[in-house]
Amino acid sequence: MALQYAILSLLSQDEGSGYDLLKAFEHSVANFWSASHPQIYKELAALERRGMVTHRRVVQQGRPNKKIFRITAEGRAELLRWLRKRHGIEGHNSITTLKAFTLHLLEPEEALAKLEEFREDARAELKHYQGIEKDLAPKAKNGDPVMLASYLSLLFGLNYARGYLRWSEQAAELLRERMARPVRKARTA
Amino acid sequence: MALQYAILSLLSQDEGSGYDLLKAFEHSVANFWSASHPQIYKELAALERRGMVTHRRVVQQGRPNKKIFRITAEGRAELLRWLRKRHGIEGHNSITTLKAFTLHLLEPEEALAKLEEFREDARAELKHYQGIEKDLAPKAKNGDPVMLASYLSLLFGLNYARGYLRWSEQAAELLRERMARPVRKARTA
DNA sequence: TGCTACATGTAAAATGTTACATGATTCG
DNA sequence: CGAATCATGTAACATTTTACATGTAGCA
Numbered sequence: 001m002a003l004q005y006a007i008l009s010l011l012s013q014d015e016g017s018g019y020d021l022l023k024a025f026e027h028s029v030a031n032f033w034s035a036s037h038p039q040i041y042k043e044l045a046a047l048e049r050r051g052m053v054t055h056r057r058v059v060q061q062g063r064p065n066k067k068i069f070r071i072t073a074e075g076r077a078e079l080l081r082w083l084r085k086r087h088g089i090e091g092h093n094s095i096t097t098l099k100a101f102t103l104h105l106l107e108p109e110e111a112l113a114k115l116e117e118f119r120e121d122a123r124a125e126l127k128h129y130q131g132i133e134k135d136l137a138p139k140a141k142n143g144d145p146v147m148l149a150s151y152l153s154l155l156f157g158l159n160y161a162r163g164y165l166r167w168s169e170q171a172a173e174l175l176r177e178r179m180a181r182p183v184r185k186a187r188t189a
Numbered sequence: 190m191a192l193q194y195a196i197l198s199l200l201s202q203d204e205g206s207g208y209d210l211l212k213a214f215e216h217s218v219a220n221f222w223s224a225s226h227p228q229i230y231k232e233l234a235a236l237e238r239r240g241m242v243t244h245r246r247v248v249q250q251g252r253p254n255k256k257i258f259r260i261t262a263e264g265r266a267e268l269l270r271w272l273r274k275r276h277g278i279e280g281h282n283s284i285t286t287l288k289a290f291t292l293h294l295l296e297p298e299e300a301l302a303k304l305e306e307f308r309e310d311a312r313a314e315l316k317h318y319q320g321i322e323k324d325l326a327p328k329a330k331n332g333d334p335v336m337l338a339s340y341l342s343l344l345f346g347l348n349y350a351r352g353y354l355r356w357s358e359q360a361a362e363l364l365r366e367r368m369a370r371p372v373r374k375a376r377t378a
Numbered sequence: 379t380g381c382t383a384c385a386t387g388t389a390a391a392a393t394g395t396t397a398c399a400t401g402a403t404t405c406g
Numbered sequence: 407c408g409a410a411t412c413a414t415g416t417a418a419c420a421t422t423t424t425a426c427a428t429g430t431a432g433c434a
Contacts, residue, residue, distance in 0.1 A: 002284060002287070005287065006287055009287060012291065013293075017412095017413075017414090018414070018415095019412065019413050019414075030280060031280070032282065032283045033283070033287060034280055035394085036394070036395060037413095037414080037415090038415080039395080042393090043393095060412090062402065063401095063403065063411090063412050063413070064401075064402080064412060064414065065413075066413060066414080067413090067414085079291065083291050083303075087285070087288075089285070089310050089311065090284050090285065091223055093191065093192075093195075093222050093223065093281075094221045094222070094279070094281070094345070095191060095276050096278070097342045098191070098194065098195055098198060098342075100341040100342040101218065101221070101341070102268065102338065103337075104333075104337065104338040105201060105268065105269055114272075114273075117275060122278065125278045140363075145292075146293045148293065148363070148364070149289060149291065149293040151363075152290070152292065152360045153286045153289040153290040155356055155360060156283070156285065156286045156289055156360075157286070159352040159355060159356040161278070163349055164278065164348075170344060170348075171344060174337070174340075175337070178337060190421080192421085206385075207385075207386070208384065208386075211385095224422090225423060226385090226386080227387080227388080227389095227422085227424085228422060231421090249384090249385090251430060251431060252385070252431070253385035253430075254385075254386090255384085255386080256385090382431100382432085382433080383430105383431085383432085383433100384432105385428100387427085388425105389425080389426075390425080392421100392424090393421080393423090394420080394421070396418085396420095397417085397418080397419095398415105398417075398418095399417100400413100400415095401412100401413095402411105404409100404412100405408105405409085405411095406408095406409090
């Protein structure tokens with residue numbers, strides 16, 4: 001359902017083909033949304049049936065023809081209605097958190113190694129976003145509202161990666177404390 | 190697929206019925222995982238077929254009978270195999286980020302109000318977790334490994350909410366800057 | 379008397395992924 | 407010559423949500 005709004009949002013910036021949308025999901029908005037190509041084509045068809053988008057066929061030589069989709073006035077209105085609704089904080093299913101919750105199955109040393117893995121992943125992710133941010137920041141500060149909105153969504157990802165990193169360090173810290181000062185399970189007879 | 194591991198993880202702490210699991214997904218682990226009851230019953234059946242869990246029937250008077258599920262040795266081994274695998278940072282589809290990305294459709298004033306909504310939601314969420322944290326922190330520091338693992342997963346949620354809050358404030362700040370010092374779109378003929 | 383908790387399921391619909399299918403062009 | 411890019415779709419499968427279905431006990 002929400003994928004339709006992701007598509008409408010992308011089309012609200014610029015018209016494009018299903019393939020263009022696919023590339024956007026793989027690159028520019030991979031940060032916060034992903035979709036496979038069959039799903040994109042399915043949702044585009046559904047959106048067209050509902051009058052939210054239209055397309056024109058573009059014949060090309062040497063490469064496959066394509067359909068360029070454009071958002072309609074109704075599509076734009078629908079997107080706005082959705083944007084204005086209040087959704088609250090969404091709880092997503094987080095593999096990492098589930099793993100943290102399951103960490104008691106590992107011996108402390110291995111658990112610590114696992115947290116170290118999380119930390120490495122987070123640092124890599126953070127560096128990645130920081131690279132993009134450096135590029136985008138000046139453009140966003142002086143660019144049009146579309147640029148600013150893109151930048152705000154990037155900042156969300158950046159913040160997330162930062163929180164992830166801080167958490168992995170904090171968690172490792174707690175585990176290390178525990179290892180240094182182990183807990184007696186019961187009276188040591 | 191991953192839901193099976195969430196179920197195995199819960200059962201690795203304590204045996205329980207499908208209904209117990211449902212309540213866990215609604216409360217204790219709602220933070221990072223959710224599931225509907227049909228899905229839980231289906232996955233329990235699948236896990237049992239694969240020998241990962243077994244159940245015994247408990248007959249009750251005055252209320253429906255129940256099936257208490259228990260993880261098997263193979264289930265535990267499978268859960269450990271999964272835990273040890275490296276998953277990397279998972280990209281989830283975030284409604285909030287999508288909305289941030291779409292914010293250019295609103296006039297700056299309304300966009301700012303939207304960000305203020307995000308901030309309110311984040312503050313509420315953060316307060317909620319902080320309440321739980323106060324309760325759990327002492328128990329986690331002196332409790333068993335299961336307690337510590339639960340605590341680590343709570344910390345993840347806490348960090349997330351903090352990041353969300355900081356982002357919403359940062360985003361509002363950027364927008365306010367922009368409103369004070371608006372951008373000229375092109376040469377003003 | 380009506381709502382909530384307890385407790386488990388099936389059926390149908392929606393949503394998403396993976397595999398299958400095609401076919402030219404460009405780059406290394 | 408093999409892989410990647412461009413470009414769109416179908417089919418099969420997997421996963422998830424919502425609606426349907428049932429029935430007791432306790433609380434307000």
